[in-house]
Amino acid sequence: MFGLPPLTLVIWVPILGGLAVLATGSDRNAPLARWLALVAAALGFLVAIPLYTGFDVSASAMQFEELVPWIYRFNINYHLGVDGISMPFILLNSFTTLLVVIAGWEVIRKKVAQYMAAFLIMSGLINGVFAALDAVLFYVFFEAMLIPMYLVIGVWGGPNRVYAAIKFFLYTLLGSLLMLVAFIYLYFQAGNSFEILDYHKLAIGMNAQILLFAAFFLAFAVKVPMWPVHTWLPDAHVEAPTGGSVVLAAITLKVGAYGFLRFSLPIVPDASHELAWLVIALSLIAVAYIGLVALVQADMKKLIAYSSIAHMGFVTLGFFLFNPLGIEGGLVQMISHGFISGALFLCIGVMYDRLHSRQIKDYGGLVNKMPVFAAFFMLFAMANSGLPATSGFVGEFMVIMSAVKVNFWYAFVAATTLILGAAYTLWMYKRVVFGKITNPLVEEMQDLDKREFLILGMLAVCVLGMGLYPKPFTDVMHASVDNLIAHVGQSKLP
Amino acid sequence: MNYSLAELVPLLPEIFLLAMLSVILIVDSMLKDSQRVLTYVLSLLALAGCTWLTFGGHQSEPVHAFSGMFVDDTLADALKLVLYLAVAFMLVYSRSYLQARGLFRGEFYALTLFATLGMMVMISASHFLTLYLGLELLSLSLYAMVALQRDSAVASEAAMKYFVLGAIASGMLLYGMSMVYGSTGSLMLTDVSVALQEGAGQKVPLVFGLVFIVAGLAFKLGAVPFHMWVPDVYHGAPTAVTLFISSAPKLAAFAFSIRILVQGLEVLHTDWRDMLVLLSVLSMAVGNIAAIAQTNIKRMLAYSTISHMGFLLLGILAGNQNGYAAAMFYSVVYAMMSLGGFGVILLLSRQGFESEELDDLKGLNARSPWAAFLMLLLMFSMAGIPPTVGFYAKLSVLQSVVEVGLVWLAVAAVLFSLIGAFYYLRVVKFMYFDEPLQTAAIEAPGDMRLALSLNGLGILALGILPGPLMSLCLIAVQSSL
Numbered sequence A: 001m002f003g004l005p006p007l008t009l010v011i012w013v014p015i016l017g018g019l020a021v022l023a024t025g026s027d028r029n030a031p032l033a034r035w036l037a038l039v040a041a042a043l044g045f046l047v048a049i050p051l052y053t054g055f056d057v058s059a060s061a062m063q064f065e066e067l068v069p070w071i072y073r074f075n076i077n078y079h080l081g082v083d084g085i086s087m088p089f090i091l092l093n094s095f096t097t098l099l100v101v102i103a104g105w106e107v108i109r110k111k112v113a114q115y116m117a118a119f120l121i122m123s124g125l126i127n128g129v130f131a132a133l134d135a136v137l138f139y140v141f142f143e144a145m146l147i148p149m150y151l152v153i154g155v156w157g158g159p160n161r162v163y164a165a166i167k168f169f170l171y172t173l174l175g176s177l178l179m180l181v182a183f184i185y186l187y188f189q190a191g192n193s194f195e196i197l198d199y200h201k202l203a204i205g206m207n208a209q210i211l212l213f214a215a216f217f218l219a220f221a222v223k224v225p226m227w228p229v230h231t232w233l234p235d236a237h238v239e240a241p242t243g244g245s246v247v248l249a250a251i252t253l254k255v256g257a258y259g260f261l262r263f264s265l266p267i268v269p270d271a272s273h274e275l276a277w278l279v280i281a282l283s284l285i286a287v288a289y290i291g292l293v294a295l296v297q298a299d300m301k302k303l304i305a306y307s308s309i310a311h312m313g314f315v316t317l318g319f320f321l322f323n324p325l326g327i328e329g330g331l332v333q334m335i336s337h338g339f340i341s342g343a344l345f346l347c348i349g350v351m352y353d354r355l356h357s358r359q360i361k362d363y364g365g366l367v368n369k370m371p372v373f374a375a376f377f378m379l380f381a382m383a384n385s386g387l388p389a390t391s392g393f394v395g396e397f398m399v400i401m402s403a404v405k406v407n408f409w410y411a412f413v414a415a416t417t418l419i420l421g422a423a424y425t426l427w428m429y430k431r432v433v434f435g436k437i438t439n440p441l442v443e444e445m446q447d448l449d450k451r452e453f454l455i456l457g458m459l460a461v462c463v464l465g466m467g468l469y470p471k472p473f474t475d476v477m478h479a480s481v482d483n484l485i486a487h488v489g490q491s492k493l494p
Numbered sequence B: 001m002n003y004s005l006a007e008l009v010p011l012l013p014e015i016f017l018l019a020m021l022s023v024i025l026i027v028d029s030m031l032k033d034s035q036r037v038l039t040y041v042l043s044l045l046a047l048a049g050c051t052w053l054t055f056g057g058h059q060s061e062p063v064h065a066f067s068g069m070f071v072d073d074t075l076a077d078a079l080k081l082v083l084y085l086a087v088a089f090m091l092v093y094s095r096s097y098l099q100a101r102g103l104f105r106g107e108f109y110a111l112t113l114f115a116t117l118g119m120m121v122m123i124s125a126s127h128f129l130t131l132y133l134g135l136e137l138l139s140l141s142l143y144a145m146v147a148l149q150r151d152s153a154v155a156s157e158a159a160m161k162y163f164v165l166g167a168i169a170s171g172m173l174l175y176g177m178s179m180v181y182g183s184t185g186s187l188m189l190t191d192v193s194v195a196l197q198e199g200a201g202q203k204v205p206l207v208f209g210l211v212f213i214v215a216g217l218a219f220k221l222g223a224v225p226f227h228m229w230v231p232d233v234y235h236g237a238p239t240a241v242t243l244f245i246s247s248a249p250k251l252a253a254f255a256f257s258i259r260i261l262v263q264g265l266e267v268l269h270t271d272w273r274d275m276l277v278l279l280s281v282l283s284m285a286v287g288n289i290a291a292i293a294q295t296n297i298k299r300m301l302a303y304s305t306i307s308h309m310g311f312l313l314l315g316i317l318a319g320n321q322n323g324y325a326a327a328m329f330y331s332v333v334y335a336m337m338s339l340g341g342f343g344v345i346l347l348l349s350r351q352g353f354e355s356e357e358l359d360d361l362k363g364l365n366a367r368s369p370w371a372a373f374l375m376l377l378l379m380f381s382m383a384g385i386p387p388t389v390g391f392y393a394k395l396s397v398l399q400s401v402v403e404v405g406l407v408w409l410a411v412a413a414v415l416f417s418l419i420g421a422f423y424y425l426r427v428v429k430f431m432y433f434d435e436p437l438q439t440a441a442i443e444a445p446g447d448m449r450l451a452l453s454l455n456g457l458g459i460l461a462l463g464i465l466p467g468p469l470m471s472l473c474l475i476a477v478q479s480s481l
Helices: A006-023 A027-053 A087-103 A112-131 A135-144 A146-156 A161-189 A196-201 A206-223 A232-239 A242-267 A269-274 A276-295 A300-319 A324-355 A371-384 A391-406 A408-433 A450-468 A471-489 B005-029 B037-056 B074-100 B106-124 B128-146 B153-184 B189-197 B203-221 B229-236 B239-246 B248-264 B266-292 B297-318 B321-348 B369-383 B389-403 B407-433 B446-464 B467-480
Strands: A063-071 A076-082 B063-065 B070-072
Touching: A006 A027, A006 A063, A006 A076, A006 A087, A006 A112, A027 A087, A027 A112, A063 B467, A076 A112, A076 A135, A087 A112, A087 A242, A087 A324, A087 A450, A087 A471, A112 A135, A112 A146, A112 A242, A135 A146, A135 A161, A135 A196, A135 B389, A146 A161, A146 A242, A146 B407, A161 A206, A161 A232, A161 B389, A161 B407, A196 A242, A206 A242, A206 A269, A232 A242, A232 A300, A242 A269, A242 A300, A242 A324, A242 A471, A269 A276, A269 A471, A276 A300, A276 A408, A300 A324, A300 A371, A300 A391, A300 A408, A324 A371, A324 A391, A324 A450, A324 A471, A371 A391, A371 A408, A371 A450, A391 A408, A391 A450, B005 B037, B005 B063, B005 B070, B005 B106, B037 B074, B037 B106, B070 B074, B070 B106, B074 B106, B074 B239, B074 B248, B074 B321, B074 B446, B074 B467, B106 B128, B106 B239, B106 B248, B128 B153, B128 B239, B128 B248, B153 B189, B153 B203, B153 B229, B189 B248, B189 B266, B203 B248, B203 B266, B203 B297, B229 B239, B229 B297, B239 B248, B239 B297, B239 B321, B248 B266, B248 B297, B248 B321, B266 B297, B266 B407, B297 B321, B297 B389, B297 B407, B321 B369, B321 B389, B321 B446, B321 B467, B369 B389, B369 B407, B369 B446, B389 B407, B389 B446
Parallel strands: none
Antiparallel strands: A063 A076, B063 B070
8 A cells, every 4th residue: 555565554553543643632623542543543444455465375485574683783674564463463453443432432531632542553563563574663563562561551551550451460460570581592592693584493492491481481471360470460461441351352462372383383492392291280280270260250350351362272272282273273263262262342332331340249130131232142152152153162172183193081171161161151141131131220221322333343254253153264274384384393402 | 301382283182271271260250140142152262162173183093192191082082072062052041050050150161171181081091190180180170070069968969979089090090000100111001001012020020010909990980889979969969960970971981981091091991890790780780770779760770870880881891892892882872861861850840849769750741742752762771772872881791791791791791671661751751751740841951951862862863873883983983093
């Protein structure tokens, strides 16, 4: 578009749009800020579409590459490119940003411009994370996106927002700082290069691989988040405004999982094989144990937060089985979880806007007052429990299939999610939507308005579409995943 | 020895500043209080003139004067240019603060310029005595500036403490220098270096002297365990003076360390490296942990300075040009961040109100979104979060210690900076998440607003394009050492 390279556009259109929104200033200009944000988000999504339409599914190499020297002194480049692993997430992110802007339209009443700008800037930065092929550039985006999220949770969040925001920031920073040291170490090993693709080719001894793996693991496991470093997520989700929860669940968690595929597996394959048991064990704990934890939650947002951790456990499990089906399953699960968790948080937001409570016990009998909403909510709840024909089923099924091949017991534990997931999601659904109306406030609740219908409708189409016909999503991944598997299969010990 | 006037050319900026100082002193004594602005303008003009002279007189090869006691090289020129800028920003920031407190007097400007002159001498020194002279000129001016508010007990106490401890540090430094002199027979840095390479002197007295020198340096930098004066002086001094102490002198202290340790005593690198490792780790630990407990923002920034000096030492102790360049970059960036940070505090102070407590920052976003945004950038930069320039400062020093194989030190440094991130985040929390405690409008003269905006946006702009400044630092180091 306009002769500008597409990846630069997907990063900078939202950021510049965000700055423009910020410039509208105080809440007197709130309508202008909203419309400007909508235009920027829509533009951001439009410029991302050529990435899909122009994508060569048969190629495993990086596409849409851009390379501009940035900091000569350390040989750092503004190097962008996407493959089948990263490209879908840029689309997902741009799409989610659009939803978040619409979702916050009337709900956010104070500091509208700052709210919208934070999400737009964050969207550009997250696109940068997925597109960066230079380690420092990646790190810059990876860290910078914490700043808007920190502000979103802290400014527009709930009563305990300060604790949640600082916890979120410090937890994530802890992991990523060690990753920075790992990058610097690799820089010297690779002969003064911060190119991620150079690191992929580098021969590294076993001890160094283990240490590097540990540094990467800490960075990404916190982000995913994996048990036992997951405790920031429920806090952050509960306190964040709806939009913040949506972006957290739908996108930022995926950054961690993406990091495993871009860094851990290809850079330190031997250590990854060596320590796969650990990751698999932690993933299975997340699936089974966190599933049980979700069961007893009284707060809907917390419940979905724990459910996210359990679902992301599937993703990491799939990655560390080292076969194409597992990794593709993990990727599909990531995208699907992006839709479903985003949708569920939006549903909770819809209820919260009316009743100002997230406690399950405050609801009940919602179907009588909000039948359309109940139908949507039902669809997403079913998808979250992995019902066939929804996107939630595809990824889980692929991962379980691939786990059976490796070890029956992995598959057995992983499959408990089909029971647990259904149990906690549907039980919550039952208590919230069905039954008698006990809370008089529920009597006064209005069904969805057009705006809410629009966003939930779009997500419903995505969830069903991906569940019935996942081929467009898996097609773009094949070549890159096969290439990754081949790469990971080779030892890099010197 | 024959002197020709041409020998004085490398000293032109210093000579010009001294001449301007004399002019300012005379002019100021004839001014009425209402005309004092002239002193301010003249001081800025003096700095502008120095900039022009330094820039114009720049030569790529080092030029010596006074039989080699004074050197004008790229490193000196680059640092001096940053120094003028830092002092000029400091003068702009502090004007309204001084006016509101009756400190807007000629002494402030004269002392500032004397201190600047001292720093210029330190930066350009290539002889132990020149170094010492510059240092004393700087220190004595600073002692007086801390005590500028004569009726303030806190300020007097701070000045006294600063003076006594500073005198001890100077004594240690001199003692160390005398031992080096005894061993090598020279005070000229280059001669000392040559003598050491030829194996002059015994190891024990040399290392003994080195310990005293490093202790003196650590005091001037404010590194743990020689940091005790820093929080008290930062707290006690008028904020405008704190702003000064925390910014420009760090550049001079960097130059001072490089001149002594690298140009003079590089042969003893393995010895001073271990000392600096200790100082650095302790500074990062104590600075970052103690800062958490502070409720006074000036004290908090004082401990933050201590931890930043720990980071700066990382670059020096790496012991190669890459590391020195990283440390130089760090000192420049630090001066810039410190200026901005105290600049915002000055912005919040007004007639009869000192903004000193962290609580004063509460709800700043509601009172002045722009000031809050600038402070946000500064805090994230100090915490080393991209896309601000503070990140690249940390990146380059970490890179230089990993290069020499001290990976554990890099890991320790990042862990301490994680602790540090907490109190910077807390400042952001006060500004953005809390409601304002007071609603008084924030008033500041236009020049201050402009300078502060430039300062804050510079942090962001350099964070997006840090390359040129980094290369400049590397070139300065390479061509001078």
